[in-house]
Amino acid sequence: MTHAAVFDQVVKTYPTGLLGMGAGVPALRGVTLSIPAGGVFGLLGPNRAGKTTLVKLLLSLCAPTSGTISRLGAPLSDRRTLGRIGYMHENHAFPRYLSAAELLTFYGGLSGLRTDSLSTKVDQLLTRVGLADRRSEPIARFSKGMVQRLGLAQALINDPELLILDEPTEGLDLAGRQLLRQIVRELKAAKKTVLLVSHVLPEVEELCDSLAVLVAGKIVYTGPMATLIGTAEPSGKRLEVALKPLYEKEGVA
Amino acid sequence: MNSLPIAIRTVRWMVRDTFRQSLSSKLFWVMLGMTAFCTIFCLGMTVETPGERERHPAEIRDYTRPGLDPKAVEEGIPVAGGRMSIGFGLFVFEVPKFKADAVKFFQLRLAGILADTAGVLMALLWTGAFLPTFLEPQAVTVLLAKPAARWSLLIGKYLGVVLFVTLHATLFVAGTWTAIGISTGIWDATYWYAVPLLVINFAIFYAFSAFLAVWTRSAIVAVFGTLLFWVMCWGMNFAHHHMVGLQVPGIAQSSSFLIEAGYWALPKPLDMSGIFFDAMQASTHIDPIQELEAVKEKGKFYPEMSVLTSLVFAAGILGIAVYEFRKTDY
Numbered sequence: 041m042t043h044a045a046v047f048d049q050v051v052k053t054y055p056t057g058l059l060g061m062g063a064g065v066p067a068l069r070g071v072t073l074s075i076p077a078g079g080v081f082g083l084l085g086p087n088r089a090g091k092t093t094l095v096k097l098l099l100s101l102c103a104p105t106s107g108t109i110s111r112l113g114a115p116l117s118d119r120r121t122l123g124r125i126g127y128m129h130e131n132h133a134f135p136r137y138l139s140a141a142e143l144l145t146f147y148g149g150l151s152g153l154r155t156d157s158l159s160t161k162v163d164q165l166l167t168r169v170g171l172a173d174r175r176s177e178p179i180a181r182f183s184k185g186m187v188q189r190l191g192l193a194q195a196l197i198n199d200p201e202l203l204i205l206d207e208p209t210e211g212l213d214l215a216g217r218q219l220l221r222q223i224v225r226e227l228k229a230a231k232k233t234v235l236l237v238s239h240v241l242p243e244v245e246e247l248c249d250s251l252a253v254l255v256a257g258k259i260v261y262t263g264p265m266a267t268l269i270g271t272a273e274p275s276g277k278r279l280e281v282a283l284k285p286l287y288e289k290e291g292v293a
Numbered sequence: 294m295n296s297l298p299i300a301i302r303t304v305r306w307m308v309r310d311t312f313r314q315s316l317s318s319k320l321f322w323v324m325l326g327m328t329a330f331c332t333i334f335c336l337g338m339t340v341e342t343p344g345e346r347e348r349h350p351a352e353i354r355d356y357t358r359p360g361l362d363p364k365a366v367e368e369g370i371p372v373a374g375g376r377m378s379i380g381f382g383l384f385v386f387e388v389p390k391f392k393a394d395a396v397k398f399f400q401l402r403l404a405g406i407l408a409d410t411a412g413v414l415m416a417l418l419w420t421g422a423f424l425p426t427f428l429e430p431q432a433v434t435v436l437l438a439k440p441a442a443r444w445s446l447l448i449g450k451y452l453g454v455v456l457f458v459t460l461h462a463t464l465f466v467a468g469t470w471t472a473i474g475i476s477t478g479i480w481d482a483t484y485w486y487a488v489p490l491l492v493i494n495f496a497i498f499y500a501f502s503a504f505l506a507v508w509t510r511s512a513i514v515a516v517f518g519t520l521l522f523w524v525m526c527w528g529m530n531f532a533h534h535h536m537v538g539l540q541v542p543g544i545a546q547s548s549s550f551l552i553e554a555g556y557w558a559l560p561k562p563l564d565m566s567g568i569f570f571d572a573m574q575a576s577t578h579i580d581p582i583q584e585l586e587a588v589k590e591k592g593k594f595y596p597e598m599s600v601l602t603s604l605v606f607a608a609g610i611l612g613i614a615v616y617e618f619r620k621t622d623y
Contacts (some may be wrong), residue, residue: 054622099438102622123440133431135310137317149306150439152299178317194435 043110044202044233045075045098051109052093052257066155069257070107077201078225080234082265084241090257091237095206098235100129112202123152126200128191130207134146134242136180140171143179144197151198165193184211192220198205202233209243219246303441307449308456311423317456317530320419328465331403335472337381338399342392396479398578400470401570405579407465409566413494414520417502420454421516424506430623437623444615451503451611455496462491483573490569493600497560498523500607504614507621523562529555530563530586539586560606564599571596 041239050071056062067090075081085091096102097109100116112121134143144162149155157246166172171191179187188211205224224234224247238244244251245265252262261268309580315321377395406412427433427450434445463532465490474480502519509515533556536544544552567585570576588594 097433102433103620119440119442121440122438125438127435127438129434130434131431133429134435135314135432137314142313146306146310147435147439150303150436150441152302152440155530191435257559 042077043074043075044077044081044112044235047071047073047094047097048109050094050109051099051105052090052097053105054104067257068097068104071254071257071259073252073259073262075233075235076250077233078228078231079249080228080236080247080250081234081243083237084239084244084251084252084255086239089254091142091239091254092119092206094254095127095204095235095237098204099125124199124201126195126203128188128195128203128205128208129152131212132187132191134179134187134194137178139176139178140166140182140193141175143190144194148197153198161197164195168196168223168272169193170215185213185216188212189216189219192223196223200232202235203227204235204237206237207239208236209240210237295507299440300442300445303445304449304452307446308453311450311453311457311587314423321457321461323559324419324461325464328461328468330464332468332472334380334383335403335469336476337380337383338377338473339477340375340377340388340395340477342388342395380460382391384573392477393479393481394578396473396477397481397573400473400481401573401578403469403576404466404484404569404573405566407462407487407491409490409494409569410562412462413493413498413562414523416458416491416495417498417523418516420458420499421485421519422512423454423503424450424503425512425515428510428513428618430505430510438604443619447503447507447615447618448611450535451499454499455492458495458499459488461487486569486572490565490572493604494565500611500614501560504610504617507614507618516604525598526559527562529559530561532556534563534582534588537593538584538591557602558606560603561599564594564596567594568596568600610613 051066052068053064055064071090071094073094074253077213083091083094093102097104097116098111100119100122103116109116111118112124114121135146138146141162144165145158148158148161153161163172163175168174169192171186171189171193174182174186179190182190186236188208192208195205203224205220209221212220224236227234228249234247236244236247248265250262250264251268253260312321375392375395376385377388377399379399388398433446437443466485470484472478473484498519499520502515505518506512506515509518529552533552535541536549536552563582563585567582567589570579570581570598575581585594
């Protein structure tokens, strides 16, 4: 498998109006994109560019209006592939009545893991994200940063081949960000695929091998990070310089 | 990896999660507290009645205050004369019946409250927010990104709530039945019919609640929409029996057709009550609903079909909810 995900001429229009009879809101306009397996792939774009929609399509949270998508070498209809994917969402509301350990056990169970192997895995992950001493505490008492750490742990519970991080550093403190970067590097070293969705340029620049830039529902650039940086002025110029013309071309502020 | 074991496992996880959710919302403990309260009341129950004698037809209807049944008085039968107290003497009633009849009458009232109107409506009100909370996009997206099929998540949550209500209904009936048995020595097993009646009744209307929850994701709409729907179904059920049983003249053919169609298409809460009270042999203790009796007398009451069509409605509406949930964009 050379690609973790492939999008072919994907269009997504959200229905509007009574019974979806309205004109609809276009979110993706014919996206064709291949996410290589192994390594860190960045998906960059301004707000409302369609990044989250692209992720939702990949996770079968919504269906494409047209076009085809394959995930880990299988069509979207094969939900079993979701058991090989981890997903961390920027602002997810976990059940506040569960403790950290209960949450990981619950999500691990729904990922298809066996109960007997879950306990050890849960302990390992809570230690990894620095929440081992809060394992029995209800999530209701957690700060936003702690919930983000827990979100990262739940995304790793099934030892995923493809990890999708949607704006993962939102709400994380400095230590949390460092932990996240460390985990991404470890996954990269283990030849796993990480899809990092962000609008924070330095984050993408630092972690990603290649990226796609999505603006107003269209891919305006896709390729290696080094090439994109190379298109900018040499010696110390930042990625923003390279992206600015692309954004302006699409009329995005 | 077979998809059926995954679905079964998902349903099991969702049931567990629902119980966990109920524990945190304090609902579990509130319901358990009510059961404990009623059990203690029943434990302190005493019944003193006049000695054994032949049952008089006039004394076996609903609770009759002394002097209100001239026929019984005329024939020398004491209308009241017995005494029932519950809650260790906190509440005292005069009873016109034999001890077993008095206990049965009390159990009918208790079961009627639990398994009939009040119990079903209270359970719908208390559990109505479970599904809409679960279906909020911010809460469910990570779950939907798991390999579990969407239908199994929804059905798992639905079954979790139904099992939660089943557990509490069983605890309530077990507690009060045991307490009444200990305090009076009367162990009437028909009281246990209250459990399946409540569960079936609740499961039917909770399916509609699930549909509203999926469709609107609003707790308010799910709760009050379902209560309104219950009233509508009861009204349709009553109107049908009124029309058929009492043969009301002057009803247009189109109205008659609509009422008949509505009766068979919708759940039938009034029929469920009738079936329950028949199972408990309640007709000699409580005045039946006139319309229901009239339909029975005409041979136009079909209890099996009534339950079956109500369950078909529940399965159908739950199927629509699943379909809607499967195609919903998150």
